[in-house]
Amino acid sequence: xxxxxxxxxxxxxxxxxxxIDVLAPEWSLAILERMPEVRKAIIMPFGHxxxxxxxxxxxGKSLVNERxxxxxxxxxxxxxxxxxxxxxxxxxxxYVGEVRWGxxxxxxxxxxxxxxxxxxxxxxxxxxxxxxxxxxxxxxxxIDPASVEVxxxxxxxxxxxxxxxxLCPGAEYGPAKRWPExxxxxxxxxxxxxxxxxxxxxxxxxxxxxxxxxxxxxNKCRDFAGKTSLTEALDLMSLCDVVVSNDSGLMHVAxxxxxxxxxxxxxxxxxxxxxxxxxxxxxxxxxxxxPCFKRQCPLQHxxxxxxxxxxxxxxxxx
Numbered sequence: 001x002x003x004x005x006x007x008x009x010x011x012x013x014x015x016x017x018x019x020i021d022v023l024a025p026e027w028s029l030a031i032l033e034r035m036p037e038v039r040k041a042i043i044m045p046f047g048h049x050x051x052x053x054x055x056x057x058x059x060g061k062s063l064v065n066e067r068x069x070x071x072x073x074x075x076x077x078x079x080x081x082x083x084x085x086x087x088x089x090x091x092x093x094x095y096v097g098e099v100r101w102g103x104x105x106x107x108x109x110x111x112x113x114x115x116x117x118x119x120x121x122x123x124x125x126x127x128x129x130x131x132x133x134x135x136x137x138x139x140x141x142x143i144d145p146a147s148v149e150v151x152x153x154x155x156x157x158x159x160x161x162x163x164x165x166x167l168c169p170g171a172e173y174g175p176a177k178r179w180p181e182x183x184x185x186x187x188x189x190x191x192x193x194x195x196x197x198x199x200x201x202x203x204x205x206x207x208x209x210x211x212x213x214x215x216x217x218x219n220k221c222r223d224f225a226g227k228t229s230l231t232e233a234l235d236l237m238s239l240c241d242v243v244v245s246n247d248s249g250l251m252h253v254a255x256x257x258x259x260x261x262x263x264x265x266x267x268x269x270x271x272x273x274x275x276x277x278x279x280x281x282x283x284x285x286x287x288x289x290x291p292c293f294k295r296q297c298p299l300q301h302x303x304x305x306x307x308x309x310x311x312x313x314x315x316x317x318x
Contacts, residue, residue, distance in 0.1 A: 013137070030229065076098060138277065167201070199239075224236060
């Protein structure tokens with residue numbers, strides 16, 4: 001969703017007065033609310049992998065009166081193109097994906113060797129096909145000072161005497177994208193010894209990992225994993241001076257909040273989904289076995305992450 005903002009920004013650059021509505025899962029509304037390019041969000045009621053042809057048709061029909069001029073379909077699945085089709089949107093743009101001829105009438109062939117990054121593939125859909133790499137606008141999520149104050153009050157956050165470090169130790173995809181808890185704890189302990197406050201961010205699924213890091217750090221971190229809404233996480237993260245993160249959604253959020261981001265890559269490819277920030281620091285060992293794109297290390301050693309030492313990260317903390 002953060003990378004999609006680059007597309008929205010590119011559309012606004014080409015069509016200054018265009019209105020952009022986004023059909024998206026309910027969980028993502030907190031992010032879309034922070035994108036000034038978006039007029040409104042429409043909740044996508046069907047979960048990932050749910051086909052529900054009848055429901056998609058009904059949702060599309062309900063959007064006919066919006067009289068949209070164009071739809072841009074970012075997922076490559078056949079079912080994702082059904083709603084714009086039934087909404088009778090005259091121009092339906094997207095990559096061919098799962099053979100979507102007819103559902104899309106402005107279908108593009110994706111040259112993965114030319115458009116090597118996900119965000120490039122998104123932004124390329126803002127214009128007609130060409131042989132020039134698209135310019136990528138850098139995502140920028142808005143910060144609402146009033147909302148930040150509410151979050152600070154809710155979690156009893158006082159003014160910091162030193163800097164704040166955010167740690168994002170989760171990765172929805174799987175363990176092969178997670179830097180070890182012991183390494184995160186070593187960074188936290190060193191930062192705390194220098195007067196930093198350390199915040200732990202993540203979803204409910206990351207609570208065990210975050211609790212372990214906090215325990216190894218002497219329980220001196222503020223552990224927000226699973227305790228905040230996404231809006232609260234955005235607001236609390238905006239207080240941080242630096243964020244250290246696995247390759248995850250929160251990594252992209254931190255970069256879009258204009259926070260110095262240190263991104264750790266193991267089984268994934270930093271050239272494919274890098275943090276979209278000019279000053280982001282990417283740490284990847286580039287081992288012969290990586291990127292493997294596996295959820296768990298097929299060689300059972302996870303050297304691509306375990307051999308990234310805490311010192312490598314600490315060198316970027318100022």
